[in-house]
Amino acid sequence: MTNLPGIVITGASGRMGQMLIKTVQESDKARLVGVLERPGHDWIGKDIGECMGGAPMGVAVSDDALELFAHAQAVIDFTAPAATVEFAGLAAQARAVHVIGTTGLSEDDLKKINAAARHATVVRAGNMSLGVNLLVQLTKKVAAALDEDFDIEVIEAHHNKKVDAPSGTALMLGEAAAEGRGVSLDNVSDRGRDGITGARERGHIGFSAIRGGDIVGEHDVLFAAPGERVVLRHIATDRAIFARGALKAALWGQGKAPGEYDMMDVLGL
Numbered sequence: 001m002t003n004l005p006g007i008v009i010t011g012a013s014g015r016m017g018q019m020l021i022k023t024v025q026e027s028d029k030a031r032l033v034g035v036l037e038r039p040g041h042d043w044i045g046k047d048i049g050e051c052m053g054g055a056p057m058g059v060a061v062s063d064d065a066l067e068l069f070a071h072a073q074a075v076i077d078f079t080a081p082a083a084t085v086e087f088a089g090l091a092a093q094a095r096a097v098h099v100i101g102t103t104g105l106s107e108d109d110l111k112k113i114n115a116a117a118r119h120a121t122v123v124r125a126g127n128m129s130l131g132v133n134l135l136v137q138l139t140k141k142v143a144a145a146l147d148e149d150f151d152i153e154v155i156e157a158h159h160n161k162k163v164d165a166p167s168g169t170a171l172m173l174g175e176a177a178a179e180g181r182g183v184s185l186d187n188v189s190d191r192g193r194d195g196i197t198g199a200r201e202r203g204h205i206g207f208s209a210i211r212g213g214d215i216v217g218e219h220d221v222l223f224a225a226p227g228e229r230v231v232l233r234h235i236a237t238d239r240a241i242f243a244r245g246a247l248k249a250a251l252w253g254q255g256k257a258p259g260e261y262d263m264m265d266v267l268g269l
């Protein structure tokens with residue numbers, strides 16, 4: 001039992017934080033060894049199970065990231081860009097596998113994470129579900145098979161608390177479509193259309209974001225041509241799919257050489 005990899009969950013009070021804690025606690029392949037929240041958070045020092053409204057889990061919420069990471073084999077981190085960049089440095093120092101689900105990371109954030117990955121194993125993906133990672137592969141294939149008569153649009157919908165757009169998943173799908181077409185997404189991306197935009201440019205890849213209610217996450221990749229449309233769709237109805245993927249990544253990362261990996265590596269897709 002004690003030989004099982006010890007996992008720390010950051011952002012313990014968050015939507016994904018709580019789902020991850022439940023997933024690790026219920027797993028027979030890993031141990032929950034720590035949960036982290038910001039200094040000053042109401043939950044610090046209290047049992048995480050009780051904070052989440054259930055039975056005690058015997059793990060108190062801490063605000064000391066380095067101390068927790070030093071006693072863990074993996075850190076699963078679904079928080080916010082500033083926190084994730086900080087945790088990347090600390091996880092590398094502690095030589096713990098860092099599984100990053102946080103989205104909305106800037107180019108500068110990605111460079112810092114990449115630097116940390118010189119010393120530690122990092123698995124990062126904008127979506128950790130099996131279904132979405134399969135959809136990414138399908139998108140690449142369909143985009144390679146269809147010519148520019150097919151306009152590509154990525155349409156996503158999420159709950160009203162989401163702070164970044166387009167979603168990390170939408171960007172993964174856009175990248176896959178661009179790769180399938182043999183172009184760089186930076187050169188063909190259409191984001192935030194508003195007002196007199198002019199007609200759609202041939203070959204461009206458009207993004208639209210819907211925000212409302214408690215939508216867990218929905219993504220369509222639309223290929224629209226004169227006379228026909230192809231739609232690839234993924235609908236998430238339960239955050240458990242992301243948590244299961246993240247735990248799989250944390251276990252897969254044990255003993256891997258330092259570097260940056262993604263869910264394609266983990267899932268062997």
Ligand SMILES: NC(=O)C1=CN([C@@H]2O[C@H](COP(=O)(O)OP(=O)(O)OC[C@H]3O[C@@H](n4cnc5c(N)ncnc54)[C@H](OP(=O)(O)O)[C@@H]3O)[C@@H](O)[C@H]2O)C=CC1
Nearest residue numbers: 011013014015016078079080083101102103126127128242
């Ligand atoms: N890759 C994937 O498969 C998925 C990725 N996500 C991504 O995960 C992230 C979190 O989503 P979600 O759980 O819905 O968001 P929440 O807002 O519910 O949770 C975020 C958590 O991170 C904590 N946090 C934020 N900033 C800091 C900081 N600087 N230091 C310490 N803790 C911090 C928050 O604490 P506080 O409340 O005190 O700010 C909160 O507990 C988002 O980027 C989202 O897009 C979500 C689902 C799946």
Ligand SMILES: O=C(O)C1=N[C@H](C(=O)O)C[C@H](O)C1
Nearest residue numbers: 103126127162167168169217
């Ligand atoms: O914030 C969310 O909720 C989600 N974020 C990820 C994203 O940005 O794609 C993954 C999932 O869609 C849920």
